[in-house]
Amino acid sequence: MVKVQKLTENDGRPRARDYDDVTQEFMATVIREYHARLCTQAPMPDHAQETVLLSASWARGCQVTSVNLARSPQLVKLVTIRGSQIRGQLKTKLRPLVEAVYGFHSSQSKSAIKKNRALAEELKEGMNFAFKVGFRYGRCGFLKAPLIQKIVNMMWFANKHDDGVMFPDHFKPFPHPALALVLTGIECCIDEWATGTRMDVAFTIQEYRGMFESHLNCLREFEEATKQYGVLSGICNKIYEAGRFVATFVCLSLELTATCP
DSSP: OBOOOBOOOOSSSOOGGGBOHHHHHHHHHHHHHHHHHHHHHOSSOOHHHHHHHHHHHHHHHHHHHOOOBOOOHHHHHHHHTHHHHHHHHHHHHHHHHHHHHHTOOOOOSHHHHHHHHHHHHHHHGGGGGGEEEOTTSOOEEETOOHHHHHHHHHHHOSSTTSHHHHOHHHHSSOOHHHHHHHHHHHHHHHHTTTTSSOOOOOOOHHHHHHHHHHHHHHHHHHHHHTTTTTHHHHHHHHHHHHHHHHHHHHHHHHHHHHHOO
């Protein structure tokens, strides 16, 4: 068992750079593993789920680094704080996409406010926002709304070093909990337009775990209803493959750009 060596004291939240090199390397491995497990297994964890994820990630850190580092409350907090960071990052990326893709308009005019409010209600009705062809033209293509793939690419397949590529054991096929998180994040951004004028809505476990569980249950029911045809597994496989293709293409483009005179 290796004891933690803290090199710098600070009064704020724990920072990895405050510790020795061995601890920093170990924690980088644990945090990366925890991040992947959190997104794919329990994006809105209760305390028990959080403990299980932490233990599995810590064990992975020991395996990869060959270091058996003693846990401390400060180091545990360094890992578990990733949950709120992931949700914040997802919402930050989604907010402008939701506004642009679904056609919300920032305006103080009564007509715009009325349209925004009606649009938010229509999108939330029966998960209209998750369909490729929306409510105005007859719904079809559940879970094939382009926004879903776009945000998946941005969150987990931005490049060949991103989690979706580096952790295929976790992300292939694209997992139901991560998909439910995406749906919940989209709905949170739609909720910001519920009054017709965009108002900030906190994307917290306390406010949105119930909705997350509802989306996850919906996916399970959809899988059960279509299991004869493997519909959901096919969709999740395509999401993963499309994301991996984008990550590879982005890196290839950057490499070609760098080598061109």
